[in-house]
Amino acid sequence: PIIDAGIKALQRGETHYTSNLGLFELRQAIANNLDNLYGISYDPHNEVVATVGVSEALYLAFTALLNPGDEVVIPTPCFVSYQAEIELAGGVPIEVYTNMEDDFEPNPAVIEKAITSKTKAILLSYPCNPTGAVASRENLKAIAALAEKYDLVVSDEIYDPLVYNHEHVSFPSLPGMKERTLLLGGFSKSYAMTGWRIGYAAGPAEMIQGLVRIHQYSVMSAPTVSQYAALEALKIGEPFVQEMLAEYDRRRKL
Numbered sequence: 001p002i003i004d005a006g007i008k009a010l011q012r013g014e015t016h017y018t019s020n021l022g023l024f025e026l027r028q029a030i031a032n033n034l035d036n037l038y039g040i041s042y043d044p045h046n047e048v049v050a051t052v053g054v055s056e057a058l059y060l061a062f063t064a065l066l067n068p069g070d071e072v073v074i075p076t077p078c079f080v081s082y083q084a085e086i087e088l089a090g091g092v093p094i095e096v097y098t099n100m101e102d103d104f105e106p107n108p109a110v111i112e113k114a115i116t117s118k119t120k121a122i123l124l125s126y127p128c129n130p131t132g133a134v135a136s137r138e139n140l141k142a143i144a145a146l147a148e149k150y151d152l153v154v155s156d157e158i159y160d161p162l163v164y165n166h167e168h169v170s171f172p173s174l175p176g177m178k179e180r181t182l183l184l185g186g187f188s189k190s191y192a193m194t195g196w197r198i199g200y201a202a203g204p205a206e207m208i209q210g211l212v213r214i215h216q217y218s219v220m221s222a223p224t225v226s227q228y229a230a231l232e233a234l235k236i237g238e239p240f241v242q243e244m245l246a247e248y249d250r251r252r253k254l
Contacts, residue, residue: 002191002240005232006225014224020216021208022050022200023227029234030185030200037160038170040178046205049212050222050230054158054199055081056215057184061154061201062089064210065182070120072154075106079129079156091120104133108142121152124171127159134166144174153177156184158199161241164249172203179204190241191233198226 021027027044034040042048051057058081062072068090074082076095083093096114098104111122122143126135147153155171172181186199199222201211215221 001236002193002229002233006196006229009225009228014228016224018050018221018224018227020212020221021046021048022222023224023231026050026227026231026234027200029231030202033234034170034183034185034202038173040170040173040183040202042202043205047208048200048202049208049215050227051186051199051201051211051215052219052222053188053197054156054184054186055085056197056219056222057186057199057201057211058082058085058154058156059088060211060214061182061184062086062091063214064207065089065152065154066091066120069118071116071118072121072123073111073114073119074123075111075125077104077128077131078123078125082123082125086123092118094119098131098133104128104131105135105139106143108139108146111143112146115146115150119150121154122147122150123154123156125156127157127163127168129159134163134168137167137169140169140171141174144171144177147180148176152180152182154182154184158184158186158189160185161190161245162248164252182207187230187233191230191237192244193226193229193233196223196226196229198222198230 027048031042031044066089071092072086073094086093096110172178182203187193
């Protein structure tokens with residue numbers, strides 16, 4: 001059905017630019033989904049932007065947020081592009097290591113030690129690629145206390161449905177964190193839509209406006225056909241997600 005939605009969009013002639021922010025219907029569906037899943041309320045008019053996957057969302061985030069020399073603290077091992085995206089924006093990635101003995105969970109005390117006067121943000125990515133770690137509510141609340149003290153968290157939660165025997169806690173759902181968090185998500189993992197290149201960023205309107213200023217002059221808008229496919233994914237895709245989760249579960253148990 002997702003592929004069919006893309007084909008039908010092309011056949012209807014949906015081959016032009018959308019708003020820089022993306023289709024309003026898609027932004028509304030993303031906001032509704034985050035509200036239903038985690039109780040986080042985003043205004044689709046100005047607090048959500050459709051991006052060319054989470055990779056572009058990362059690029060936009062760090063280009064908008066970082067001045068030359070600003071530091072971003074990253075628990076590692078992490079996704080391969082995090083350090084590169086920070087460096088491309090003129091920032092400095094500061095790695096704090098997680099270890100197998102702690103199930104690769106982030107250690108808030110270690111993170112705090114890495115924070116300096118140059119720290120602009122903490123970058124979280126849970127559920128984590130490549131470790132598979134799912135951060136506990138207790139650890140995330142401790143990091144939230146750091147965010148209250150030092151301000152900003154960028155939370156890449158693209159793997160949020162792919163969790164087994166654990167609870168995924170969306171960082172901006174923690175008390176006081178929505179206004180301090182830029183949430184990144186997308187469709188590549190949960191809906192197996194890697195080649196469609198469609199993701200999103202959600203956060204305070206002022207922060208999203210900064211991302212859109214760069215987004216509109218670098219890509220104009222996310223691929224239109226992919227936006228219609230993503231909208232269909234949010235409307236009818238849950239049974240397919242559950243089917244995929246069950247298959248992944250079989251494989252991991254094997």
